[in-house]
Amino acid sequence: MTADPPSDLTSLVERARGGDREALDAVLANVAPSIHRFALRMCKNGHDADDVLQDTLMSVAKHLSDFEGRSALTSWVFTLTRNACARRRRGLKNRPPVSDERVAYEADPAPTPEARAAGQELVAALSSALDGLPDDYREVILLRDVEGLTAAETAAALEVSVDAVKSRLHRAREALRAALRPLLEPTAAPATSGCPDVVAMWSKKLEGDLSQGDCASMEAHIAVCPTCSGACDALKRALLACQRVRGEDVPPAIQARVKAAVRAWADGTL
Numbered sequence: 001m002t003a004d005p006p007s008d009l010t011s012l013v014e015r016a017r018g019g020d021r022e023a024l025d026a027v028l029a030n031v032a033p034s035i036h037r038f039a040l041r042m043c044k045n046g047h048d049a050d051d052v053l054q055d056t057l058m059s060v061a062k063h064l065s066d067f068e069g070r071s072a073l074t075s076w077v078f079t080l081t082r083n084a085c086a087r088r089r090r091g092l093k094n095r096p097p098v099s100d101e102r103v104a105y106e107a108d109p110a111p112t113p114e115a116r117a118a119g120q121e122l123v124a125a126l127s128s129a130l131d132g133l134p135d136d137y138r139e140v141i142l143l144r145d146v147e148g149l150t151a152a153e154t155a156a157a158l159e160v161s162v163d164a165v166k167s168r169l170h171r172a173r174e175a176l177r178a179a180l181r182p183l184l185e186p187t188a189a190p191a192t193s194g195c196p197d198v199v200a201m202w203s204k205k206l207e208g209d210l211s212q213g214d215c216a217s218m219e220a221h222i223a224v225c226p227t228c229s230g231a232c233d234a235l236k237r238a239l240l241a242c243q244r245v246r247g248e249d250v251p252p253a254i255q256a257r258v259k260a261a262v263r264a265w266a267d268g269t270l
């Protein structure tokens with residue numbers, strides 16, 4: 001929804017507000033993949049994610065007129081999704097999660113089978129690493145690093161301050177990198193006590209919050225310290241794998257089911 005947004009999403013929203021049903025369908029189709037990806041990982045359950053998608057799209061259709069601008073819409077859609085997931089979690093606490101097969105990824109069309117296998121392995125490992133993170137870490141990574149929201153949009157979606165998002169994000173990225181360490185840094189020596197916290201520094205750099213001086217000293221340290229260089233590299237690869245998760249789309253059967261349900265609801269309501 002946020003990377004390569006159709007330039008006309010704002011105008012589609014305007015038209016949908018004016019009662020244009022095709023425009024409403026287009027707006028919903030535009031936000032659906034992000035809602036579904038986020039719900040799949042927050043609910044850890046494909047059936048719940050399908051229901052969350054449907055509930056959220058109905059809320060979007062119902063309240064579209066309350067929102068100005070794409071950024072506000074993006075954040076709000078995730079707030080709705082998050083609330084819908086939380087409701088399901090409360091209601092279905094004792095139900096065991098179904099298998100993870102729905103949380104499967106399409107591999108990049110990598111040039112070699114080896115590269116493809118390596119990429120698949122990383123994305124699969126990322127999947128279980130994400131599942132193993134605490135909810136508040138997982139959701140900040142999903143919004144910022146998978147869906148590509150800005151820190152401000154993420155803060156609005158999570159209804160916390162930008163500073164809170166950033167500090168949580170740094171900790172979450174460190175946890176993600178630690179979880180992926182067996183795959184990405186299998187032979188790494190432990191960082192020595194003299195090493196700076198390069199993973200936190202790199203995360204700050206990504207958020208534009210690392211001073212030039214700190215950045216220079218980090219780069220200088222990475223240049224001579226294989227452990228820290230490996231740690232930074234692992235974080236970069238993990239974040240790249242996060243972007244590949246974005247390629248997941250809503251399965252066609254679910255798209256059709258949800259679209260029909262939203263249409264039926266809209267026919268009776270609008």
Ligand SMILES: [Zn+2]
Nearest residue numbers: 195225227228
């Ligand atoms: Zn070091």
